[in-house]
Amino acid sequence: MIRIQQMKLKPGHAAEALEEKAAKVLRLLPEQIASCHVVKQSIDARKKPEIWFSYVVDVTLKSGSEEKVIRRCRDTSVSRVTPAPYRFPEPGMEKGTHRPLIIGMGPAGLFCGYMLAKAGYRPILLERGKDVQSRRKDVETFWAGGPCLPDSNVQFGEGGAGTFSDGKLNTLIKDKEGRGGEVLRILVEHGAPSCILYENKPHIGTDILSEVVKNMREQILAWGGEVHFNARVEQLLVESGRVTGVTCTGGREFLSETVVLAVGHSARDTFEMLERKNIPMEAKAFAVGLRVEHPQSLINYSQYASEWPEFLPPASYKLTARTGEDRGVYSFCMCPGGYVVNASSEEGRLAVNGMSYSRRDGRNANSAIIVAVTPEDFETFSGDYRGPLAGIAFQRGLEEKAWGLGKGRIPVQRYGEFAGKPEGSKVQRVPSDFLPCIKGQYTFADLRFLFPETIRKAFIEGMESFDRMIPGFADDAVCLSGVESRTSSPVRMHRQEDFQSQVTGLYPCGEGAGYAGGITSAAIDGMKVAEAIAKRFKI
Numbered sequence: 001m002i003r004i005q006q007m008k009l010k011p012g013h014a015a016e017a018l019e020e021k022a023a024k025v026l027r028l029l030p031e032q033i034a035s036c037h038v039v040k041q042s043i044d045a046r047k048k049p050e051i052w053f054s055y056v057v058d059v060t061l062k063s064g065s066e067e068k069v070i071r072r073c074r075d076t077s078v079s080r081v082t083p084a085p086y087r088f089p090e091p092g093m094e095k096g097t098h099r100p101l102i103i104g105m106g107p108a109g110l111f112c113g114y115m116l117a118k119a120g121y122r123p124i125l126l127e128r129g130k131d132v133q134s135r136r137k138d139v140e141t142f143w144a145g146g147p148c149l150p151d152s153n154v155q156f157g158e159g160g161a162g163t164f165s166d167g168k169l170n171t172l173i174k175d176k177e178g179r180g181g182e183v184l185r186i187l188v189e190h191g192a193p194s195c196i197l198y199e200n201k202p203h204i205g206t207d208i209l210s211e212v213v214k215n216m217r218e219q220i221l222a223w224g225g226e227v228h229f230n231a232r233v234e235q236l237l238v239e240s241g242r243v244t245g246v247t248c249t250g251g252r253e254f255l256s257e258t259v260v261l262a263v264g265h266s267a268r269d270t271f272e273m274l275e276r277k278n279i280p281m282e283a284k285a286f287a288v289g290l291r292v293e294h295p296q297s298l299i300n301y302s303q304y305a306s307e308w309p310e311f312l313p314p315a316s317y318k319l320t321a322r323t324g325e326d327r328g329v330y331s332f333c334m335c336p337g338g339y340v341v342n343a344s345s346e347e348g349r350l351a352v353n354g355m356s357y358s359r360r361d362g363r364n365a366n367s368a369i370i371v372a373v374t375p376e377d378f379e380t381f382s383g384d385y386r387g388p389l390a391g392i393a394f395q396r397g398l399e400e401k402a403w404g405l406g407k408g409r410i411p412v413q414r415y416g417e418f419a420g421k422p423e424g425s426k427v428q429r430v431p432s433d434f435l436p437c438i439k440g441q442y443t444f445a446d447l448r449f450l451f452p453e454t455i456r457k458a459f460i461e462g463m464e465s466f467d468r469m470i471p472g473f474a475d476d477a478v479c480l481s482g483v484e485s486r487t488s489s490p491v492r493m494h495r496q497e498d499f500q501s502q503v504t505g506l507y508p509c510g511e512g513a514g515y516a517g518g519i520t521s522a523a524i525d526g527m528k529v530a531e532a533i534a535k536r537f538k539i
Contacts, residue, residue, distance in 0.1 A: 001058050001059065001060055001066070001080065001081050001082065001083065002026065002058070002059045002060075002061070002066050002069060002070060002078060002079070002080060002081075003039070003056065003057070003058050003059075003078070003079050003080070003081040004022055004025055004026070004055075004056070004057050004059065004077055004078055005056050005077040005078075005079075006054055006055075006056070006077050007021055007022065007025060007054070007055045007056070007057055007077070008044065008052040008053065008054050008055070009021055009052065009053050009055065010052060010053070011043075011051060011052070011053050011311040011312060012311040013053070016030075018036055018038070018055065018057065019033055019036045022036050022057055022059050025073065025075065025077075025078065026059065026069050026073055026078065027069075027072055027073060028061075028069065031062075032061060032062055032063075032064070033059055033060070033061060033062070034060045034061055034062045035059070035060045036057055036058075036059050037057060037058045037059075037060075038055060038056075038057055038198040039055075039056040039057060039058055039198060040055065040056040040198055040199075040200055041053055041054070041055055041056075041198050041199055041200060042054050042199075042200035042201075043200070043312065045303060045304055045305075048303075048304055048305035048306075049304070049305040049306050051304060051312070058081065058083075066080055067080070084178060085178060086177065086178035086179060086181065086182040088115060088118075088119055088530075088531065088534065089531050089534050089535050090534075090535075091119070091534055091535075091537065091538050091539050092534065092535045092536045092537050092538065093538060094536050094537050094538065095537070095538055096256075096257060096258060096537045096538070097257060098245075098255050098256035098257060098258070099121065099122050099123060099124050099226075099256060100116055100121055100123045100124070100256060100258040100259075100260065100533055101123070101124050101126065101245065101246060101254055101256040101258065101259045101260065102116075102123050102124070102125045102126070102260040102262060103126050103233050103246065103259065103260060103261050103262060103263055103270075104126075104127065104128075104160070104261070104262040104263045104264055104267070104510070104512070105125055105127040105157075105158045105159065105160065105213075105217075105227070105262075106159065106160020106161065106162060106262060106264045106510060106511070106512075106522060107159075107160055107162055107510065107511075107519045107520075107522040107523040107526065108160075108262040108509045108510025108511065108512075108516060108522040108523065108525050108526035108529075109125060109127075109160075109260065109262030109509070109510065109526060110125075110159070110160075110213065110216055110217075110523070110526065111183065111186075111522075111523040111524075111526035111527050111530070112260055112262060112509060112526035112527065112529050112530045113125045113220050113225060113526075113530075114186065114216055114219065114220055115526070115527055115530035115531070115534075116225075116530045116533065116534070117219075117220040117223040117224065117225040118223055119530075119534055119539065120223075120224075120539040121533070121534070121537070121539060122223070122224040122225055122226075123220075123225050123226075124225070124226045124228070124254060124256070125220065125225065125226065125227045125228070126228050126231040126233060126246070126248060126254065127157070127158055127227070127228065127229050127230075127231060128151045128156055128157075128230070128231060128232035128233070128249075128267075129151045129152045129153075129156040129157030129158065129229065129230070130151075130152045130157050130158065130229050130230065131157075131158050131214070131217075131229055132157065132158040132159050132163060132210045132213050132214050133210075133214070134152070134157075135152050135153075135157035135158060135159075135163075136210060138152040138153065138157075139152075139153060139154055139164060142342065142440070143341070143342060143439045143440040143441075145441055148344050148345070148346075148347060150345065150346065150347070151230070151232055153343075153344065153345045154341060154342070154343040154344070154345070154353060155264065155266040155343060155345040155486070156264070156266070156267075156345060158213055158214075158217065158229070159209065159210065159213040160264050160522075161264060161265070161266065161343070161353070161486070162209070162518070162519040162522070163206060163209055163210055163213060164206055164341060164343070164353065164355050165206065165333065165335075165353060165354065165355055165356075165519075166203055166205070166206075166333060166334075166335040166336075166338060166354060166355060166356040167203045167204035167205045167206060167208070167209045167356070167358075167519065168201070168202075168203045168333070168518065168519065169183075169184065169187070169196055169202040169203060169204065169519055169520045170200070170201050170202060170518075170520065171518060171520040171521045171524070173520075173521050173524060175524070179524045179527050179528070180520060180524060181197075182527070183520055183523045183524060183527070184196050184197050184202065184520075185197065186216070187204065187212055190212045190215035190216050190219065191208065191211050191212045191215050192204050192208060192209075192212050193208070193358075201316065203356070203358075203360075204358060205356055205357045205358030205359070205360070206355050206356065206357060206358075207357045207358050208358045228248075228252075230249060231248040231249060231252065232248060232249045233246045233247070233248055233263075233270060233273075234246075234247055234248060234249065234273070235247040235273065236259070236273065236274065236277050236279070236506075237253075237255075238277060238503055238506075241502075241503060241504060242257065242503065242504040242505055243256075243257065243258075243259045243503055243504065243505040243506045244256075244257065245259070246259060256505075257504075257505045258505050258507070258533055258537070259505060259506050259507065260507045260509050260526075260529055260533075261274075261493065261506065261507065261508045261509060261512070261513060262509040262510045262512065262513070262522075262526060262529075263510075263512040263513075264510070264511060264512040265486055265488060265489035265490075265511050265512045266345050266486055266512075267512055268346075268389075268392050268396075271388075271389055271392065271491055272389065274493070275387065275388060275389055279493065279501060279503060279506070280493070280494035280501060280502050281388045281491050281492060281493040281494060281508075281514075282388050282491070282492055282494070283375045283378065283387070283388050283389070283390045283391045283490060283491065284375075284391065284489070284490060284491060284492045284514055285372060285373065285374045285375070286372075286373060286391060286487055286488045286489070286490050287328075287330075287332065287370035287371060287372045287373060287487045287488070288370060288371060288373055288394075288395070288398060288451070288455065288483065288484060288485050288487065289329075289332075289368050289369050289370035289371050289455075289459055289482070289483075289484045289487075290368070290369060290447065290459065290480045290481060290482040290483065290484055291340045291352050291353075291354060291366050291367070291368055291369075291480065291481045291482065291484055292366060292367060292368070292369045292415070292463075292473075292478060292479070292480055293340065293364045293365070293366045293434075293436050293437065293478065293479040293480075293481070294364065294365050294366075294430060294472070294473065294478055295363065295364060295365070295430060295431075295434065296314055296315075296336060296337050296362070296363060296364055296365045298365075298429055298430065298470075298472050299314075299315045299316070299317060299336065299365045299470070300312075300314065300315045302315070302317070302470040302471065302472075303315035303316075303317065313336070313360065314336035314337040314360045314361075314365070315336060315365075316334050316336045316365075317331060317334060317367070317470060318330075318331055318334065319331040319369075319466045319469060319470075321461070321462045321465040321466065323457075323458045323461045323462065324461065325454070325458070327371060327372055327454075327458045328371070328372040329369065329370070329371050329372075329458055329459065329461065329462025329465070330369075330370060330462075331367040331368065331369055331370075331466075332367060332368040332369075332370050332484075332487055333353070333354050333367060333368050333487075334354070334365070334366075334367035335354035335355060335356045335360075335365065335366050335367065336356065336360045336365050337356060337359070337360035337361050337362040337363070337364070337365065338354055338355055338356035338357075338360065338362050338364070338365065338366055338437070339354070339355050339356070339362055339364075339366070339437045339438060339439045340352055340353075340354060340355075340366050340410070340436060340437065340438045340439070340481050341353050341354070341355045341438070341439040341440060342410055342438075342439065342440030342441070343486065344399070344403075346396075346399070348400060348403055349396060349399035349400050349402075349403050350399055350402040350403040350406060350408070350410065350411075350483065351395075351399050351402070351483060351484070351485050351486050352410055352481055352482060352483065352484055353484070353486065354366050354367065354368065355439065362437050363437060364436065364437040366437070368484040368487065369459060369462060369463060369466070370484060370487055371451075371455050371458045371459055371462070373394070373455065375390055375391070377394065377452070377454075377455070378390040378391055378393065378394040380394060380397065380452050381393050381394045381396065381397025381398070382394060388491055389490075389491065390490075391490025391491065392490050392491070394490070395485045395486070395490060398450065398451070398482075398483045398485050399483060399485055401449075401450050401483075402450060402482050402483040405445045405446065405447065405450065406442070406443050406445050407443070408441075409440075409441040409442050409443045410438060410440055410441065410442035410443070410481050410482075411442070411443065411444075411445035411446075411447055411450075411481065411482060412436055412438075412442050412443065412444050412445065412479055412480065412481045413444060413445060413446060413447040413448075413479075413480050413481075414476060414477055414478065414479065414480070415463065415474060415475065415476060415477070415478040415479075415480055416475075416476025416477070416478075417446075417448075417476075418447055418448055418460075418480055419460045419463070419474075420448070421476060423476070428472075428475050428476060428477065429471060429472030429475055430472055430475040430476075430477040430478055431477060432476075432477050433477075434477045434478070434479065435479070436479040436481060438481065442481065447480060447482055450482055450483060488511065488514075488517050489511055489512050489513065489514045491512075491513075491514055492513065492514030492515075493508035493513040493514060494508075495507070495508045495513070495515075498532055498536075499528065499529050499532040500532075507529045507532065507533070509525055509526055509529045510522040510525050510526060511525075
């Protein structure tokens with residue numbers, strides 16, 4: 001197979017133009033090409049307003065020598081490739097007495113269960129929340145002013161926290177084994193659009209992702225797996241340094257010598273139980289900040305240098321900065337045409353997240369602008385406690401202050417007021433009557449005293465730096481909302497090279513365990529754990 005890199009075409013091109021351009025690059029006639037498969041498509045706007053689609057394509061010939069064609073091209077963008085499809089390992093030799101238990105049905109647990117079920121291990125999946133359809137009803141009721149249910153909310157339930165997000169699927173993980181491609185292929189097989197297989201920044205959107213999650217669950221059941229909802233794990237059973245099972249809500253007991261902990265980054269009560277059980281884990285650095293909203297038209301203009309052309313998607317951005325005190329500030333979970341959502345999971349505490357539907361057709365863009373924090377920062381709310389859950393105490397302290405500032409609603413403030421800027425201090429690109437797009441009730445409030453001053457100053461310094469990259473980013477009327485405190489797990493559970501904890505048979509997995517960040521990386525980690533279990537046990 002011949003691969004062509006950086007093959008550029010104008011947006012809006014005809015479908016046949018791809019094959020015609022490939023033939024031209026390879027100095028062939030179009031009829032000599034058997035197939036032309038898009039591996040990657042990205043937008044090249046470096047010389048805006050001139051914009052291109054840049055492709056990586058794989059070409060197969062009807063006949064003739066690929067080597068001869070490549071030599072004749074004398075083009076460094078042309079090479080020969082041999083695709084290496086993903087392969088699940090052969091089963092090991094150890095005999096297991098019980099079926100594997102998987103705790104949590106976010107991306108890590110779902111993909112771990114899917115791979116094991118497909119291989120014939122008939123796993124049992126335990127999810128503390130509800131199925132995705134029931135969960136969606138609970139979340140929408142909460143956003144309309146109803147109660148926050150502790151086990152059925154934006155954080156907990158089938159699909160995990162990623163279900164109510166932008167559904168971004170890009171990852172920075174190096175993926176020589178092809179797990180990332182397999183994740184995308186499985187998602188497409190269960191209802192995701194095929195374009196995620198080649199888009200440079202693939203996303204699904206919360207509406208489609210919900211259906212995909214349901215379809216994957218039904219496939220696990222068809223392969224002989226079990227799924228139990230409303231099954232919050234209350235105790236981990238351990239004997240002589242080996243896991244033997246778990247007990248769940250209502251006293252239900254599930255026995256197994258193989259337990260996968262894919263609990264997600266917000267399972268604070270589970271982390272507390274694991275600390276009492278002396279499961280090895282530690283506090284880790286993460287980041288906190290505020291959701292920042294701009295008109296989507298402003299972001300489109302900054303990235304495309306013109307009003308949003310019909311053939312281009314709503315523009316996104318990725319921004320990073322270092323402050324004068326060497327603290328990292330960066331954008332996180334950017335949602336073009338999206339919404340800020342109330343992502344709370346505990347009474348009296350308030351957290352926000354960003355979400356987009358598949359069309360990304362909301363009027364605002366939002367992202368979290370977050371500041372890196374380390375265990376040294378956690379003393380603000382953890383006092384003398386220095387244990388593995390110090391980051392959770394820090395999160396809870398911020399969320400309690402946010403809840404109080406908004407009196408239970410999402411607190412919102414204009415950036416100019418938050419930064420203490422004199423009125424009319426700069427040219428404005430965001431109109432003074434600009435309003436947020438929020439799922440959940442909100443109110444304008446004073447966010448200036450939400451964070452320790454070192455973090456607030458770093459946030460402002462980052463915003464002003466980003467304004468030099470995207471003019472208007474730090475305009476006075478830009479809307480801030482908070483608190484964004486669940487960017488990643490504040491805990492890392494220790495695990496060894498075979499993916500087991502020091503407790504034999506216990507497999508910490510995914511974002512909650514501190515080994516992933518986002519849907520795709522969590523799914524990949526779930527696959528790795530499934531592979532480790534398969535290498536150990538017979539079917």
